[in-house]
Amino acid sequence: xxxxxxxxxxxxxxxxxxxxxxxxxxxxxxxxxxxxxxxxxxxxxxxxxxxxxxxxxxxxxxxxxxxxxxxxxxxxxxxxxxxxxxxxxxxxxxxxxxxxxxxxxxxxxxxxxxxxxxxxxxxxxxxxxxxxxxxxxxxxxxxxxxxxxxxxxxxxxxxxxxxxxxxxxxxxxxxxxxxxxxxxxxxxxxxxxxxxxxxxxxxxxxxxxxxxxxxxxxxxxxxxxxxxxxxxxxxxxxxxxxxxxxxxxxxxxxxxxxxxxxxx
Amino acid sequence: xxxxxxxxxxxxxxxxxxxxxxxxxxxxxxxxxxxxxxxxxxxxxxxxxxxxxxxxxxxxxxxxxxxxxxxxxxxxxxxxxxxxxxxxxxxxxxxxxxxxxxxxxxxxxxxxxxxxxxxxxxxxxxxxxxxxxxxxxxxxxxxxxxxxxxxxxxxxxxxxxxxxxxxxxxxxxxxxxxxxxxxxxxxxxxxxxxxxxxxxxxxxxxxxxxxxxxxxxxxxxxxxxxxxxxxxxxxxxxxxxxxxxxxxxxxxxxxxxxxxxxxxxxxxxxxxxxxxxxxxxxxxxxxxxxxxxxxxxxxxxxxxxxxxxxxxxxxxxxxxxxxxxxxxxxxxxxxxxxxxxxxxxxxxxxxxxxxxxxxxxxxxxxxxxxxxxxxxxxxxxxxxxxxxxxxxxxxxxxxx
Numbered sequence: 015x016x017x018x019x020x021x022x023x024x025x026x027x028x029x030x031x032x033x034x035x036x037x038x039x040x041x042x043x044x045x046x047x048x049x050x051x052x053x054x055x056x057x058x059x060x061x062x063x064x065x066x067x068x069x070x071x072x073x074x075x076x077x078x079x080x081x082x083x084x085x086x087x088x089x090x091x092x093x094x095x096x097x098x099x100x101x102x103x104x105x106x107x108x109x110x111x112x113x114x115x116x117x118x119x120x121x122x123x124x125x126x127x128x129x130x131x132x133x134x135x136x137x138x139x140x141x142x143x144x145x146x147x148x149x150x151x152x153x154x155x156x157x158x159x160x161x162x163x164x165x166x167x168x169x170x171x172x173x174x175x176x177x178x179x180x181x182x183x184x185x186x187x188x189x190x191x192x193x194x195x196x197x198x199x200x201x202x203x204x205x206x207x208x209x210x211x212x213x214x215x216x217x218x219x220x221x222x223x224x225x226x227x228x229x230x231x232x233x234x235x236x237x238x239x240x241x242x243x244x245x246x247x248x249x250x251x252x253x254x255x256x257x258x259x260x261x262x263x264x265x266x267x268x269x270x271x272x273x274x275x276x277x278x
Numbered sequence: 279x280x281x282x283x284x285x286x287x288x289x290x291x292x293x294x295x296x297x298x299x300x301x302x303x304x305x306x307x308x309x310x311x312x313x314x315x316x317x318x319x320x321x322x323x324x325x326x327x328x329x330x331x332x333x334x335x336x337x338x339x340x341x342x343x344x345x346x347x348x349x350x351x352x353x354x355x356x357x358x359x360x361x362x363x364x365x366x367x368x369x370x371x372x373x374x375x376x377x378x379x380x381x382x383x384x385x386x387x388x389x390x391x392x393x394x395x396x397x398x399x400x401x402x403x404x405x406x407x408x409x410x411x412x413x414x415x416x417x418x419x420x421x422x423x424x425x426x427x428x429x430x431x432x433x434x435x436x437x438x439x440x441x442x443x444x445x446x447x448x449x450x451x452x453x454x455x456x457x458x459x460x461x462x463x464x465x466x467x468x469x470x471x472x473x474x475x476x477x478x479x480x481x482x483x484x485x486x487x488x489x490x491x492x493x494x495x496x497x498x499x500x501x502x503x504x505x506x507x508x509x510x511x512x513x514x515x516x517x518x519x520x521x522x523x524x525x526x527x528x529x530x531x532x533x534x535x536x537x538x539x540x541x542x543x544x545x546x547x548x549x550x551x552x553x554x555x556x557x558x559x560x561x562x563x564x565x566x567x568x569x570x571x572x573x574x575x576x577x578x579x580x581x582x583x584x585x586x587x588x589x590x591x592x593x594x595x596x597x598x599x600x601x602x603x604x605x606x607x608x609x610x611x612x613x614x615x616x617x618x619x620x621x622x623x624x625x626x627x628x629x630x631x632x633x634x635x636x637x638x639x640x641x642x643x644x645x646x647x648x649x650x651x652x653x654x655x656x657x658x659x660x661x662x663x664x665x666x667x668x669x670x671x672x673x674x675x676x677x678x
Binding site for chain 2: 025050051077078079101104105107108109112135136137138139140141142143144145147148149153154155156157159174177178179180181182183184185186187188189192195197198199231232235236237239240241242243244245246247248249255256257258259262263265266267269270272273274276277
């Protein structure tokens with residue numbers, strides 16, 4: 015079973031602190047990490063490979079330094095890694111990003127399953143996974159919390175997955191090749207092994223630019239993106255709240271006095 | 279040539295752009311801003327921050343596929359499960375009415391499903407002028423593939439200028455397929471929508487970088503302008519059974535039905551009967567509860583308020599409560615009217631999932647806990663004493 019895992023390098027939110035005066039993020043010295051949801055995607059890919067053989071290829075679109083994220087994925091157990099980097103990709107919204115990733119996956123060609131994290135922690139859109147599936151015309155299952163069964167000996171190959179919804183989950187049977195996006199519940203990611211780390215250091219990372227993907231310029235980056243950010247602003251700060259301290263009975267009474275109307 | 283440029287003559291080296299750049303791509307060299315193009319993502323944050331208009335982003339003129347003025351109408355995707363229309367649809371209809379008034383156009387609703395036609399009237403009562411119904415056994419259960427196909431053909435035929443959906447698990451996975459298919463702009467999880475009347479543009483506001491920054495987004499050259507909208511941010515439309523509208527029946531070509539995804543079953547699964555995303559009130563517990571059994575304090579309070587039960591990541595990781603209750607970055611983003619955080623310290627990962635709640639109430643024994651910074655009201659105290667008192671008081675109020 016050959017698997018492609020799409021990952022993104024994002025700022026590490028564990029490092030992000032809020033400046034209490036301005037209520038804005040302090041970004042100085044923030045480390046870049048693999049998007050937390052993608053860790054579950056990588057882990058699921060590796061588990062499937064361990065069970066059914068095949069290989070795991072990780073791909074990412076990003077600046078040259080995103081290569082670090084790919085090395086980390088190899089340390090965890092991925093076999094191959096592809097960095098999609100080109101200044102022409104900069105400014106891509108989810109439409110253009112999913113086009114670049116889908117073209118790269120089509121170039122990889124030999125795959126049964128594409129796995130993405132449910133969304134990236136910096137953009138929070140959850141649009142790129144379904145976007146890739148649509149560009150390639152693949153079936154999809156988003157918010158997968160479990161792969162129940164894998165049938166590789168049937169024609170076509172199928173998997174049965176549990177898709178997490180607001181009020182429960184649904185069971186879907188999907189023909190492969192397909193794309194799934196995964197939620198945290200699906201597994202517990204491993205830590206990289208020492209051997210994996212050694213392998214990652216030496217691993218050759220495949221690098222593709224648009225010269226390899228041959229996407230038309232007007233579908234790339236800023237020019238290919240239907241959406242445009244016109245303004246970025248800090249939301250008006252919330253007024254300081256009323257915080258009560260003291261005897262529990264008194265504080266509860268004070269709170270109730272304030273919120274009584276809201277509760278009716 | 280790079281699409282982003284600093285006009286050296288205008289740049290005074292004030293450094294404002296350095297502060298807003300999310301990827302630290304700007305440095306000051308000889309008192310002029312310099313952009314590292316290997317880091318720059320062309321997000322535009324610096325452009326809007328520059329008081330001297332010294333940063334310019336240029337785009338190629340877009341490939342405009344067709345006459346955009348042919349598009350009109352504000353459409354809403356009428357999400358439903360087993361015939362029950364999701365409440366976010368009523369929120370979208372209320373917003374759509376305002377947008378349509380500004381654009382002097384109609385409000386449409388796209389209703390898809392099996393044996394669903396009888397629900398069309400409800401959408402009219404809630405604000406739709408026209409309801410486009412695709413009633414087919416093939417659409418009995420939602421699959422993104424077939425729902426997207428049905429809506430893509432509706433859009434191709436009727437050309438709405440705006441298409442809105444709830445930012446639910448269904449909405450988010452559906453509309454991305456539609457947008458890619460149509461080559462349309464799509465903005466995720468909006469908390470504000472407005473119209474630029476002069477240009478007939480939808481101004482879409484959404485939290486970015488974890489909610490501490492807001493971004494305004496437009497799709498000037500593509501139609502329809504698409505957005506998913508966060509649940510509970512906008513008020514629902516009133517139901518008016520005297521409203522009249524038009525019901526238009528459409529079919530889906532059975533030949534195009536995608537059979538690669540088969541719906542097998544739906545399993546309902548939440549502790550409380552209240553859906554976290556739809557709840558008006560959420561009571562959440564955190565590490566401060568100390569033990570799984572103490573979640574009963576949260577459940578008691580939630581029950582007295584008819585609220586949903588939420589949780590911080592710590593409790594889910596400890597196995598005290600299922601993942602479906604987790605609020606925060608790796609869980610759900612919620613926007614209830616009231617959010618009560620009990621024994622939750624307020625790490626950034628939790629805050630991004632709940633800080634847009636209208637009223638936040640925090641109960642924590644540590645007066646310096648970060649949760650108090652975002653709280654409208656707070657009690658510094660031991661939750662094992664405070665919660666039972668609070669539950670008791672609320673029961674008294676609620677029982678008159």
